[in-house]
Amino acid sequence: MPDIDLGVTPLRELNGALHKLPPETNERHWVIENPAGRHAIAAGLNAPLNVEINGPVGYYCAGMNKLATVNIHGSAGVGVAENMMSGFVHVSGDASQAAGATGHGGLLRIDGNASSRCGISMKGIDIVVQGSVGHMSAFMAQAGNLVVFGDAGDALGDSIYEAHLFVRGSVKSLGADCIKKDMSDEHKAALHDVLTRAGFNGEVDPSEFQRYGSARTLYNFNVDHAGEY
Amino acid sequence: MCGIVGLFLKDSALEPDLGQMTARMLATMTDRGPDSAGFAVYGTGQAGQTKLTLRGPSVAGIENTVSKLKQTFPGTDAALYDTHAVVAVPTEDLARVDAWLGRECPDTEVVGRGHRMEIFKEVGLPQDVAARFRLATMHGTHAIGHTRMATESAVTTDGAHPYSTGGDQCLVHNGSLSNHNNVRRALCREGLTFETENDTEVAAGYLTWRMREGLSLGDALEVSLEDLDGFYTFVVGTENGFGVLRDGIACKPAIMAETNQYVAFGSEYRALADLPGIGLAKVWEPEPATVYFWER
Numbered sequence: 001m002p003d004i005d006l007g008v009t010p011l012r013e014l015n016g017a018l019h020k021l022p023p024e025t026n027e028r029h030w031v032i033e034n035p036a037g038r039h040a041i042a043a044g045l046n047a048p049l050n051v052e053i054n055g056p057v058g059y060y061c062a063g064m065n066k067l068a069t070v071n072i073h074g075s076a077g078v079g080v081a082e083n084m085m086s087g088f089v090h091v092s093g094d095a096s097q098a099a100g101a102t103g104h105g106g107l108l109r110i111d112g113n114a115s116s117r118c119g120i121s122m123k124g125i126d127i128v129v130q131g132s133v134g135h136m137s138a139f140m141a142q143a144g145n146l147v148v149f150g151d152a153g154d155a156l157g158d159s160i161y162e163a164h165l166f167v168r169g170s171v172k173s174l175g176a177d178c179i180k181k182d183m184s185d186e187h188k189a190a191l192h193d194v195l196t197r198a199g200f201n202g203e204v205d206p207s208e209f210q211r212y213g214s215a216r217t218l219y220n221f222n223v224d225h226a227g228e229y
Numbered sequence: 230m231c232g233i234v235g236l237f238l239k240d241s242a243l244e245p246d247l248g249q250m251t252a253r254m255l256a257t258m259t260d261r262g263p264d265s266a267g268f269a270v271y272g273t274g275q276a277g278q279t280k281l282t283l284r285g286p287s288v289a290g291i292e293n294t295v296s297k298l299k300q301t302f303p304g305t306d307a308a309l310y311d312t313h314a315v316v317a318v319p320t321e322d323l324a325r326v327d328a329w330l331g332r333e334c335p336d337t338e339v340v341g342r343g344h345r346m347e348i349f350k351e352v353g354l355p356q357d358v359a360a361r362f363r364l365a366t367m368h369g370t371h372a373i374g375h376t377r378m379a380t381e382s383a384v385t386t387d388g389a390h391p392y393s394t395g396g397d398q399c400l401v402h403n404g405s406l407s408n409h410n411n412v413r414r415a416l417c418r419e420g421l422t423f424e425t426e427n428d429t430e431v432a433a434g435y436l437t438w439r440m441r442e443g444l445s446l447g448d449a450l451e452v453s454l455e456d457l458d459g460f461y462t463f464v465v466g467t468e469n470g471f472g473v474l475r476d477g478i479a480c481k482p483a484i485m486a487e488t489n490q491y492v493a494f495g496s497e498y499r500a501l502a503d504l505p506g507i508g509l510a511k512v513w514e515p516e517p518a519t520v521y522f523w524e525r
Contacts, residue, residue: 019469037498058510075512077498078482096514098484115514116479135478135517 002027007034011041021047021069023057023067037077045087059096062089065106081108090199095221097134100127103144106146109198116153119146122163128198138165139175145194157212165212166191187211231403232258232355232376233390233483235464235494237471237523243490243505248367254390254493254500255364255374256356261496262376265389266346266358269348269399269466272369274345278306278317279396282341282348284386285312285334292329294337301333302326311361313340315347328450343397345369345468350389370525373466373494375401382427392430395437397468398446402429403481403496404461412456423480432457450474454518464494470524479517486510494521 004014032053035041039058042051045068056074066085075093084103094112102124116134119127124143132150141163151169158175191206234254273448285291295307295314307316320327349362355376375390382388391399409428421434439449446467460480465472475483486493486501488510495501515521
């Protein structure tokens with residue numbers, strides 16, 4: 001089990017070593033100490049690794065992740081797990097802006113709060129936030145699920161496409177074309193599935209959440225607006 | 230891009246380390262701003278004296294200014310720091326010293342004035358700038374610093390932060406203001422003067438004007454949300470205070486940490502990572518369009 005101290009080992013050396021691992025590697029469990037907010041730690045992983053990071057990380061940690069599980073024992077800077085393809089990223093503290101941005105797949109779990117633009121342009125990732133999310137979260141979200149146990153800030157889901165947003169607390173305001181939707185049994189089951197995959201085994205009741213999504217009025221040009229050009 | 234750091238000490242036991250802590254934070258933010266750097270330190274002040282921070286055209290130039298100044302005003306204390314000098318002038322002589330400087334030393338600029346504030350800024354890597362001015366040896370209650378990646382105006386010392394346009398007041402800025410020309414014209418009509426074309430100097434002038442009209446720093450920041458257009462994170466210092474404001478969409482990064490010993494600001498967490506007790510600090514991102522202010 002490699003134990004890397006980033007106070008000693010250069011970050012590029014660590015990321016280079018992680019990138020060289022083939023998918024069938026047996027060297028799967030990595031521990032990273034002393035991250036001290038450095039950027040792009042464990043970004044671009046492409047093997048079923050289990051990476052533990054002990055401390056706060058900077059920008060783009062676990063970005064572009066494929067297959068790997070990355071546990072951040074601390075807070076994360078801008079763009080944690082941005083453009084994730086698959087795998088599981090878990091932040092025990094807070095996350096900064098644009099957590100899970102443009103993610104295609106996998107699951108991002110944040111135990112604290114996420115700042116503004118959480119899940120911006122998400123394309124299939126599931127994001128579960130135990131705290132609250134900031135303004136402009138799920139902006140232009142295309143697919144996937146954003147689950148918020150706390151509150152959402154201003155302009156939730158602005159210009160949203162087909163992502164599903166579930167919020168248990170209050171929503172300060174909804175963005176353009178984002179509306180509150182019915183929470184049917186089918187949606188409760190889908191939310192239950194996301195929560196289970198995030199590690200909440202029956203501890204959270206899906207029926208306590210409200211569902212938000214696209215009103216689909218921005219999909220096509222509205223001819224009534226032709227005179228405005 | 231640009232980087233900002235700020236440190237406001239609550240525990241006076243840390244005051245001897247203020248410069249050293251600020252220097253480390255500033256060097257960490259080099260990646261965000263390698264063009265120039267600057268900082269303001271709030272150190273000791275003496276009753277009846279005003280500190281002027283002077284910037285000369287060169288080391289020899291500022292030495293020349295200071296030696297002429299001491300001959301003309303024998304009661305003046307001066308400390309030299311590379312191209313800068315901090316001169317303590319009896320407040321009753323201030324108007325005469327100002328007039329004399331303008332007349333006799335036109336290539337020397339007053340970059341800051343106040344009871345306790347000293348301002349230093351130069352072109353170059355932040356670590357080198359901090360070393361030239363011996364930041365690590367400075368003591369004080371609070372400091373703010375800036376590393377600049379130039380966007381709105383040239384890479385010159387005039388374009389470096391912090392900006393001061395009032396006694397013991399200074400401002401650093403990450404972002405860019407889009408209506409600074411209009412605001413500058415309006416402030417000129419109110420009698421303010423500006424040394425540069427820089428947008429940040431306008432923001433500093435705006436706050437100075439609002440405070441001159443009777444607002445507190447916190448209230449001045451509050452109304453600036455209406456009048457200043459653009460994207461920005463501001464950190465401001467006054468003789469006894471330290472404030473933070475982000476624009477309405479929080480375009481530029483900001484992170485803060487508070488313990489019972491200090492309040493610290495950084496553009497990125499990395500800048501705070503070396504501070505004492507950071508592992509137990511309350512760490513958070515300031516909300517958009519929300520004024521944060523600490524005062525002793």
